[in-house]
Amino acid sequence: MEIKQEDIRKVESYRWVVWTILALMYIFVTFHRMATGVVKSDLEETFKIGAAQFANIGSMYFYAYFLMQIPSGILADKIGPKKTVTWFSILAAVGSVVFGLAPNLTVAYIGRFLVGIGVSVVFICLIKIQSRWFYSKNFALMIGFVGLAANAGALLAQTPLVYAASAFGWRSTFVYLGAAMVFFAVLTMIFVKDDPTDIGLPGMDELEGRPAVKVDLKVGEALKSVLSNPRTWTVSVVNIGMYVGYIVLLGQFGVPYLMTGYGLEKVQAANLIISAVIGSAVGAMAIGYVSDKIMKRKIVLVLLSAITLAAWIVFIYFKLPVGMLPAFLFMHGFVMTNFTMTWTIANEVNDRRLAGIATGVVNCVGFAGAATIPVYMGKILDANLANPLIGYQKAYFVLIVVVAISLVASFFATETNAKNVYESK
Template identity: 40%
Template sequence: MSNLDEQRVKKLMSYRWAVWGVLVLAYVIVFFHRLAVGVVKDELINDFNITGTTFANLGSTYFYAYMLMQIPSGMLADSLGARKTVTIGTLVAGIGSIVFGYAPSIFWAFFGRLLVGLGVSVVFISILKIQSKWFKESEFGTMSGITSFVGNLGGILAQTPLAIMVGILTWRTSFAVIGAVSIVIAVLCYLIARNTPEEMGLPSIAEIEGREVKKSSSQGSGLVKGLIKVISNPRTWPGFFVFAGFFGAFVSLTGTWGRSYIVDVYGISKVSAANYMVAAVLGLAIGSIVIGIFSDRIKKRKLPMIMFGAVYVISWAVLVFVNGGKPPVSILPILLFLLGFTCPAFVLGWACAKEINPPEIAGISTSVVNIGGFFGAAILPPMLGKVFDKFGGVLPPVELYQRAFMYAFISAVVGFVFIFLVKETNCRNIYEDK
């Protein structure tokens, strides 16, 4: 390799972190909005005079929009490119957050939440697309874990820091400020991010690795064929249901009802209760990076998913069944951290999606699996909300939350069962091996 080539490779290996870094900033915003409404539950219910089910539906609006946009997101990432897709999406999310913050009625709150969901829905798939172009195949699991780790920092911001911010600025101003920050990040994405190294005159990762990648059509017909190829591949679907079961349960706890559970069952203050939820979100962040690195090191996908998934189900069992649904408060932080740490068994589902489908449609294949998590997160919290509306004031808090969280436990069990149907890829693309 000539000195010039060495310099170009060195520049690629350096600049890819700037590209990934600015996009992952947008992903922090994604996670913030994903979990934020749980912290302002009482304010929303009081300001808009809504029921628990309506509140849960307001939170789920984000997930419905996110879910419905996943296949379009994959198509946009594969055609329009990650740079423009994330820029436009983050801009829309910023506007939505401002609308939500200043909503004069529940209709506008729903509309703002819908805009946020539509906007942020394109970010993660675009990051996975960027990873497939700027990082080596052997780094994909690790980078997916690191991406989830950094994104989860947004989830941590949506707990105690948001509770403190709301106390100082009010919930409305807080969401307006987050909206303004989102718009700034959108501008940075456009200025810094690039879809491929070749756009900067740099060699491709495929070229460096000495492999050939088929050119894919960026036109509608090629994308539709790619979508059909992915959804007709039976190996695609186990990861979908793992993500649905695990993430639906996790969001029901950390993004909707968890803080209220800590307050109502243990009599802990709202700000302190948010700290308990931080333990779960921090666990998810750390677990995401650990399982990605572990998987890439041992060159296995399925075994780490089974190991983490088993502990995740056990953690839910302890939360729901030990001491009638009220585990000792002394073990609660550890239990919540462990629950979060093992939940990201689903992270490897994204890597598997890429590895059991054609590499040239990585955006579409990961987007189909990604729908699963947001399908679970959209339908499960309102199911719990109906339990609270029906039995709230009738059952004591411990029994009420135990009955509601039983749905989350069942969801986790269903997700775990589907792990056993995941196809082992040994961390390489096996599409041609079918």
């Protein structure tokens, strides 16, 4: 039966409604992820804590996110993004309010953990939506668009957050965020559809002339398929160094390091980190576009991983002129965003029905690193309070070693030529 052109146009139009709502929700995800770095001094003053305990506040989010990545993939593949994002976003909203009203450090930990659980599902559900609403040939580019949304959240968590915390207080800011998340959860419930077929339109399987994907997958078999695939683990190791570096620079110790190493004020340091955020946003788009255009994944991954390692070494051990930092940090943010390529490769080396689980496994490994490495760095900083700059150099050395390991792993990644190669494994 021939597909009506009108139905194709409807799919290509409504998919942006679905995608945009989840992308806007993803802005909250990355905002919460990065926010603690900018309000570090406020949190330390409020709860009377040091660098290690501060890092634990950030890590509570990542512990929760780590624990939920594979379950998130199962939920996305099993019950669909619509229900998953709606209910978990409400939980995240509750967590944000709890964090904002926390009377002590323990309650603050609980609030951050609830936020991490709640927002943990959004990214994977967004990737799942893209696999069901967008053409396969545009997969890496669409992940680039996700990166754009992510960096919008990271951008808001820099200088704008400094001003918001100054105007309303850090507590009220997080309470207001919780209210806003409830609003977007309602939009998700009303307008998001898991698949074009849910509203009587042809699905991507039909539009691309491939066998229809069945939703009622068996969880045990699906997990075994992804977890037993060595190609999944290779890109997961690459993800650790690249993604943890992104988190450390944009969300944990980037602003404090610039304040210590360069004697900058908080707003000046946050503005410089915005250069990295913008670089990351541009990188997410450009990397996906170029990779799709040349139909290569591995060469992009290896090249950008090598440049990322070199950039970290320069940033930490060579004091650059302040006037060079905006351009340097833009470039640094650009190249380290090659972690987006690990999600693309993970989807192309696994059964295409398991987009949620494949993405979840890679994220699970990456977020395990994001939960533990900054805390270890914080302990090094606490042990070097007499000489903070030396402390930062020692702490960042740990990260540089992890990035080097990820670079080595990138040489063993699979070249998919921008196609799903699962059947050829």
